[in-house]
Amino acid sequence: MPSKIYLTTTLPYVNADPHLGFALEVVEADILARYYHLLGHEVFFNTGTDEHGAKIYQAAIAAGKKLQAYVDEYASRFQKLKTVLDLSYDHFSRTTDQKHIATAQEFWRRCQTAGDIYKKNYRVKYCVGCELEKTESELTNGRCSLHPNKEVEIRKEENYFFRFSKYQSQLLKLYEERPDFVIPASRLHEIKTFVTVGLQDFSISRLTAKMPWGISIPDDPTHTMYVWFDALVNYISAIGWPNDLKNFEEWWPPARHLGGGIQFAGKDNLRQQTAMWPAMLMSANLPPPKQIMIHGFITSDGQKMSKSLGNVIDPIKLVEEYGTDAVRYFLARHVQPFEDTDVTLEKFKEAYNANLANGLGNLVSRVMKLASDYLFAPVAMSRTVLATGKDGPLVSSHLERYEFNQAIDVIWQKIGELDAIIQRDEPYKTVKTDLAKGREQIVALVHNLAEIANWLIPFMPATSVTITDLIRQNRAPTQPLFPRKI
């Protein structure tokens, strides 16, 4: 039965170019969006950019650029991913949009009305050497690592706080009632433990005098909304809250229907996505998300990618060299959905040659060469839903559990089987002794290839179309689909 499915990624912070980790998240969400769409569901897929906050403010000033111009430029780099990665999202949220700003302020008012926002002195750790505030995790032995000879000062500042602690038992109840609220289960366990231990209210504003780049607090221009509070609200502003409640409730139905959207996020976002945000929604008297998929990180040569280490893999450059579908393929199949995965250019090339050039690409060439040489007319095919054949349901069940790698494994197993069948039946010999029988064998191969093309729709949409077109025109590719890389 068709229904409405809302998917959203996190909004990446625009203080750097898009990195491979975000490409992973958005491609995973896209695969699922395309999959559900294929099944006949109505899908709304949201992504966007998070454009407020101190780091962006400082980076823009350092670059000598106007704030809005600076974020516009970065936002456009992220928007390019739509073409680069062939994304099917329906909405691109920018947290500097007027609509989003108004929504964040309205959300703040709701929490305030609920009595969950209050002012409190906040103690800031400040390194005089850097002239910057420091977080606990930035300090080593209580001192700034850059200025270990200087004492870290404690400065007090009045901020607004959100009454996170009030929602401890409600959150625990939510986790208890919905064991699939967070995927994978180990992450649910992690957040459950965190919440059980006890929650501290968190600050949700900064002094405008120090940090003017953000959304103003309603009725108090001396404070700016802390980026967290602002950015998370985009998940519901994208689907119409609060101005178009009818639309909103269609995509984010009341709690009795098991909640709203499906959110994708990295493991660094666990707390914000699975505890803080649901608590904020509870405060505003809105249902929690339906499900949150927490993916791992992509490392390179065993380490976090960083510019200083020189091990950054740029998804855009990767696409330039290998093509969109090759990158989508790699992210779907060779990255563990829930754990960290080490990715190097060598591994990428290895997977590309073994599975796309020698595997899928070569299979298309050999089957379609036989077909175009020995068949009079194209083999009829329809772009049926992928839940056909005995393996279709297998692909589906893996996908619905976010096991992208296992879903796509099923397709590659089929590719291997077809290669083996060609070797076994030798249709290229059969046609010379028994043309009718040889043609039958070739028609069967084309049917199987068509099935593979159908399964590829969510993962490699353009490749799927290419194969389908070749079948419909009964011709072999003039250029290899995936040229082998030396």
Added chain:
RNA sequence: GCCGAUGUAGUUCAAUGGUAGAACAGGGGACUCAUAAGCCUCAAACAAUGGUUCGAUUCCAUUCAUCGGCACCA
């Protein structure tokens, strides 16, 4: 330090209380429709110790190793 996880062939993964499966990489072979691709075949692994058991890679404990989280970092 606390909490959590992981440790299986060169590499990346899988399964299982009773002869450890696969893929990629590597060796060998027969073929030719195909992108020097494909097919067949060979070699190759349960971190260590102890316990429970008729029997453990699988359960338990300890050790070692690796990784992640530990609050305002978006």
